[in-house]
Amino acid sequence: MKRRKFIIKSGAIVGLAVVAPSLFLESCAKGGASPSAPNVNFKIDLSSAQYQSLNTVGNYIYKNNVIVVNTTQGFIALSKICTHQGCTVAYNRNANDLQCPCHGAVYNDSGKVMGGPAPTPLKKYSVVKNGNILAIKG
Ligand code: FES
Numbered sequence: 001m002k003r004r005k006f007i008i009k010s011g012a013i014v015g016l017a018v019v020a021p022s023l024f025l026e027s028c029a030k031g032g033a034s035p036s037a038p039n040v041n042f043k044i045d046l047s048s049a050q051y052q053s054l055n056t057v058g059n060y061i062y063k064n065n066v067i068v069v070n071t072t073q074g075f076i077a078l079s080k081i082c083t084h085q086g087c088t089v090a091y092n093r094n095a096n097d098l099q100c101p102c103h104g105a106v107y108n109d110s111g112k113v114m115g116g117p118a119p120t121p122l123k124k125y126s127v128v129k130n131g132n133i134l135a136i137k138g
Contacts, residue, residue: 035086037079037123040064040136047132054134058093066125066136071096071109077125077136078111084118098122 042064044051053059060069067080069091078098080088087102097114098107105116111124125138 034083034119035081037081038065040066040125040138042136044068044134044136045132046134058091060091062088067091067098068127068134068136069109073109075127075129075134076109077127077138078107079123081122082118083113083120083122084116089122
């Protein structure tokens with residue numbers, strides 16, 4: 001009996017050791033279809049308490065799956081959905097780029113892929129500023 005239990009347990013451990021890495025590698029290799037960015041059409045009132053932080057260069061907010069950033073070159077709006085596997089990108093004011101915390105994708109402020117595993121650029125939206133109102137569309 002002891003020998004039989006040992007063989008069963010050993011088989012289970014060996015089986016797990018063989019299967020687990022292949023599951024991990026498969027999920028990394030497939031990557032799935034690139035997450036798609038939404039079409040949007042919305043406005044942000046920079047005078048409202050909710051969005052006042054956007055008046056400061058280097059700050060950003062998320063709305064409707066879009067990241068809106070106040071850069072030194074003006075406002076930009078890009079999809080916040082990383083094109084690799086859909087994590088949320090964040091703006092890095094020091095490098096003036098967008099970085100994905102999941103696997104290291106890096107995009108420039110136009111959404112172009114600058115590094116990492118992202119297969120396609122971030123969708124870029126038009127931003128029109130009229131007084132305190134930002135209109136984001138695309
Ligand atoms: S989800 Fe993989 S790099 Fe962004």
